[in-house]
Amino acid sequence: MISSNTKLAEAYIHYVGNKSIEQGFVISKQNIDLTLELHDKLNKFFLEKFEQVFEFYQFYHQSSMSFHQLYNYIETFYNGSISFKELTQKIAALLYECSTHPKIKPGELYICNFKNVVFHDKEVEAIGIYKTEDKKGYLDINYQQESYKLRFKEGVDINKFDKGCLIFKDIENGNYTIAIIDNQNRSEEAQYWKELFLGVEPINNDYHQTNQFLKLTKNYVTKQLTEEFEVSKTDQIDILNRSVEYFKSHEKFDKEEFETEVLYHPNIIESFQKYNTDYRETHEVTIDDIFDISNPAVKKQAKVFKSVLKLDKNFHIYIHGNKDMIEKGVEDNGRKYYKIYYNEEA
Numbered sequence: 181m182i183s184s185n186t187k188l189a190e191a192y193i194h195y196v197g198n199k200s201i202e203q204g205f206v207i208s209k210q211n212i213d214l215t216l217e218l219h220d221k222l223n224k225f226f227l228e229k230f231e232q233v234f235e236f237y238q239f240y241h242q243s244s245m246s247f248h249q250l251y252n253y254i255e256t257f258y259n260g261s262i263s264f265k266e267l268t269q270k271i272a273a274l275l276y277e278c279s280t281h282p283k284i285k286p287g288e289l290y291i292c293n294f295k296n297v298v299f300h301d302k303e304v305e306a307i308g309i310y311k312t313e314d315k316k317g318y319l320d321i322n323y324q325q326e327s328y329k330l331r332f333k334e335g336v337d338i339n340k341f342d343k344g345c346l347i348f349k350d351i352e353n354g355n356y357t358i359a360i361i362d363n364q365n366r367s368e369e370a371q372y373w374k375e376l377f378l379g380v381e382p383i384n385n386d387y388h389q390t391n392q393f394l395k396l397t398k399n400y401v402t403k404q405l406t407e408e409f410e411v412s413k414t415d416q417i418d419i420l421n422r423s424v425e426y427f428k429s430h431e432k433f434d435k436e437e438f439e440t441e442v443l444y445h446p447n448i449i450e451s452f453q454k455y456n457t458d459y460r461e462t463h464e465v466t467i468d469d470i471f472d473i474s475n476p477a478v479k480k481q482a483k484v485f486k487s488v489l490k491l492d493k494n495f496h497i498y499i500h501g502n503k504d505m506i507e508k509g510v511e512d513n514g515r516k517y518y519k520i521y522y523n524e525e526a
Contacts, residue, residue, distance in 0.1 A: 181231050185296040185303060188214060188223055190264050194272040197286040198279050205276040207269050225338055226292055226308050230346055230359050234387045234476040237358040237380035248379055249274055264293050278376040287313035299348045310344040312336045343373050384466055390477035392465050397423050398485060400455045408451050420485045427478045435469040
């Protein structure tokens, strides 16, 4: 991402409030004065976190790209019709128009023009758009007149921005490649960043397909499977563990092979196939029956494939392998129990 040639050529900071409560937005007339020290720190601040981004997006509009505002603003900048300063002002105004959810926080909007960013083993131009909303407190210490002066201040955490994207001028099929970071992407109001403002859809690569199929599998096992079959919690966890293990131990995904190795039973396989078809239609995703497995996607999804058996509020049992080593039963007095077998105590 960052090389010795990477240069932050120009950057502006604007302020964007919440339109629903008429907070307005403030346009800066001057760009940031980039000293050598500030240039290097901002390069790291704005680019380093994207090293760990593996899912990429492209601009999308359901009717025509001629109606996609952000895409057209960037096009007019790169073809020389507007200056970078004008581009940043248009972007700030667009974000304000999209900031209508009552919970959206106001904050600083940083827009950067990068040269020679390393992407897919080549150096390309990129536009970075970032927003900081939360401030951190810190102590400002100064030595004056043989004594220390202490003041409390608030500022931006140099290690974190709340939302950000890099729009790479790596054009394929007339589009751009986009990397996104949203540290609040679980909250409803955060969707405005990706859907309303950026207007993007995932690029259908190996990462996206691996990620989507694992999501589909998790939803089926935790929601649909128990509605159709009498399945214990340990059986659910066992299927989830086998699913992740399949993706960890194979380089290429084969849907038929996955169903045979992971699901076993013909009735469950038939149920899964129907759910698979319905899921793809409902969520409007395309998943091939055979694709190369993306290890970063497996690593990401493995974190949410829970192998924990929760018993009241007293015990959590982590099941990582052979479910035959755990037995469920009920005593004569109605008390439920699990019996656990093991070979060695770690």
